[in-house]
Amino acid sequence: MTTVYLYGIKACDTMKKARAWLDEHGVAYQFHDYKVAGIDLERLEAWCNEHGWDKVLNRAGTTFRKLPEAEKANLDQARAIELMLAQPSMIKRPVLDLGSRTLLGFKPDLYAAAFA
Numbered sequence: 001m002t003t004v005y006l007y008g009i010k011a012c013d014t015m016k017k018a019r020a021w022l023d024e025h026g027v028a029y030q031f032h033d034y035k036v037a038g039i040d041l042e043r044l045e046a047w048c049n050e051h052g053w054d055k056v057l058n059r060a061g062t063t064f065r066k067l068p069e070a071e072k073a074n075l076d077q078a079r080a081i082e083l084m085l086a087q088p089s090m091i092k093r094p095v096l097d098l099g100s101r102t103l104l105g106f107k108p109d110l111y112a113a114a115f116a
Contacts, residue, residue, distance in 0.1 A: 002099030004029040007039070009093060018094045018106040027115055029096075034088040044081050047095060051104050053077040056084070056092055063089040 006022065006029045008015040022029050047056050057080045058064060064072070064083075071083070084090045096103040096111070103110055 004099075005032055005097040006030070007032045007034055007091075007093070007095040007097065009033060009035045009089060012093055014106050015094050018096070018111070021106070021108055021111055025111075025115060034091060039085065039088050039091065041081070041085060044084055044091070047091075047102060047104070048077050048081060050102060053080040055104055056080070056095075058090050058092045061089060063087050 004022075004027060006015075006018060008018070008031075010031075010033050019031070044056070053076075057075070067083075075083075092104050094106055096114070098114060103114060
C-alpha cells in the first residue's frame, strides 16, 4: 500500500482535526510539517497543477494578508509558488497525499470517501 502523507503545520486547528480523523479511523500516515521541513518546488507545482494555484494559496491566512499590496497584485502560478516556497504558511492546509491524488483542506466526508 502507498504511504499516505499529511502536509501542513503542526499548530493549525484544521490540521489537528485532520490528524484526529485519521487517527480515529486507523489511517497510518507520515506527517510533514512544512513550516519546519519546508516544501519542494516539484511538489508545490504538482499540487498547483492538480488543484489550481488559486486553491493551493491560502489567501485567508494571516501570512498572506500581511503581505504588502504590491506582492499580492497580479498573481499567477509562478508568483504564487514563489510566495509559498518563501513562506510555507501560505499553503492551504492540510494537503493529504494519497499517492495517486491529493486532497486539499479537511472535510470529513471527503476523507471518508477517500478511505472507503
